[in-house]
Amino acid sequence: MTIFEAYNSTKKRLEAVGIKDYVFEAKQIIMHVTGLKAAQILTDYNNQLTQFQENNLIALIHQREVHYPLQYIFGSWDFYGRPFKVGVGVLIPRSDTETVVEQSLEILKNTESPKVLDLCAGSGCIGITIDLEISDAKVTMIEKFDEALRYATENITLNNSSATVLKGDIFEKPQFENEIFDLIVSNPPYIPQNEMKYCSHEVKFEPETALLAEDEGLEFYKAIIKNYTPCLKVGGSFCFEVGFKQAEKVSELLNQNGFKDIKIKNDLNGIGRAVSGTK
Numbered sequence: 267m268t269i270f271e272a273y274n275s276t277k278k279r280l281e282a283v284g285i286k287d288y289v290f291e292a293k294q295i296i297m298h299v300t301g302l303k304a305a306q307i308l309t310d311y312n313n314q315l316t317q318f319q320e321n322n323l324i325a326l327i328h329q330r331e332v333h334y335p336l337q338y339i340f341g342s343w344d345f346y347g348r349p350f351k352v353g354v355g356v357l358i359p360r361s362d363t364e365t366v367v368e369q370s371l372e373i374l375k376n377t378e379s380p381k382v383l384d385l386c387a388g389s390g391c392i393g394i395t396i397d398l399e400i401s402d403a404k405v406t407m408i409e410k411f412d413e414a415l416r417y418a419t420e421n422i423t424l425n426n427s428s429a430t431v432l433k434g435d436i437f438e439k440p441q442f443e444n445e446i447f448d449l450i451v452s453n454p455p456y457i458p459q460n461e462m463k464y465c466s467h468e469v470k471f472e473p474e475t476a477l478l479a480e481d482e483g484l485e486f487y488k489a490i491i492k493n494y495t496p497c498l499k500v501g502g503s504f505c506f507e508v509g510f511k512q513a514e515k516v517s518e519l520l521n522q523n524g525f526k527d528i529k530i531k532n533d534l535n536g537i538g539r540a541v542s543g544t545k
């Protein structure tokens with residue numbers, strides 16, 4: 267089978283099972299299987315796949331046909347231009363979450379050697395990115411589940427980050443002293459159970475513990491504000507990722523708890539995605 271044939275048949279099979287970005291995905295899959303760069307797929311289209319590459323391609327298409335996430339198949343996905351290892355048991359980093367990183371960097375732009383806490387760290391994509399974008403930042407991350415914790419640890423090493431990750435549950439008393447952080451950032455689980463039916467097939471392969479939240483999706487924000495406000499310095503900020511239509515509600519929670527300078531930043535689709543407020 268030539269690269270051209272492999273690319274075309276991959277596109278057709280992904281399209282047939284309703285994968286929206288089948289052209290993009292087919293290209294990514296051929297690049298993954300052959301090790302070629304995007305441009306080489308066009309120039310080397312007449313080259314033959316090896317038997318090993320062909321078998322690998324068939325296995326990979328089978329997985330994708332049942333909507334197993336492409337990111338889990340590859341085992342790695344880019345976030346803010348850096349690779350993050352992913353697999354079953356950890357949330358795949360989303361481009362929406364880059365909005366939260368941008369908002370965090372804006373908040374910290376005039377703070378020297380900022381101390382940052384990333385709650386519900388998952389792959390570590392937020393905490394590790396902030397650590398690498400601000401060279402003198404000191405970033406600590408908290409994650410409850412072992413599988414995700416393992417990915418965060420691997421991603422620290424993969425990206426040569428000096429962030430640290432600890433096991434912890436945000437519903438319990440924090441393991442930190444008062445008033446030590448300049449920023450507490452979090453992308454917690456926020457999907458109400460009754461909205462799971464609107465999620466894609468792919469999302470259903472991700473851990474429910476990373477997605478679902480009680481109390482209309484607000485329980486984590488309430489717990490974090492209650493438990494972690496004492497850990498923020500005066501003048502320090504919370505910065506949260508929020509779900510669809512949650513920005514106003516989370517802003518109101520911050521307002522009710524005495525936070526000032528509350529800001530909502532939209533993602534690339536124009537949806538309020540990051541909410542921050544200052545103590």
Ligand SMILES: C[S@@+](CC[C@H](N)C(=O)[O-])C[C@H]1O[C@@H](n2cnc3c(N)ncnc32)[C@H](O)[C@@H]1O
Nearest residue numbers: 357386387388409410414435436453454455476
């Ligand atoms: C929405 S994911 C976010 C992961 C990562 N921060 C990101 O942006 O991709 C939420 C994370 O919270 C973790 N988590 C769930 N319940 C938790 C708890 N009670 N305490 C700490 N972490 C928790 C999940 O395991 C998951 O990794």
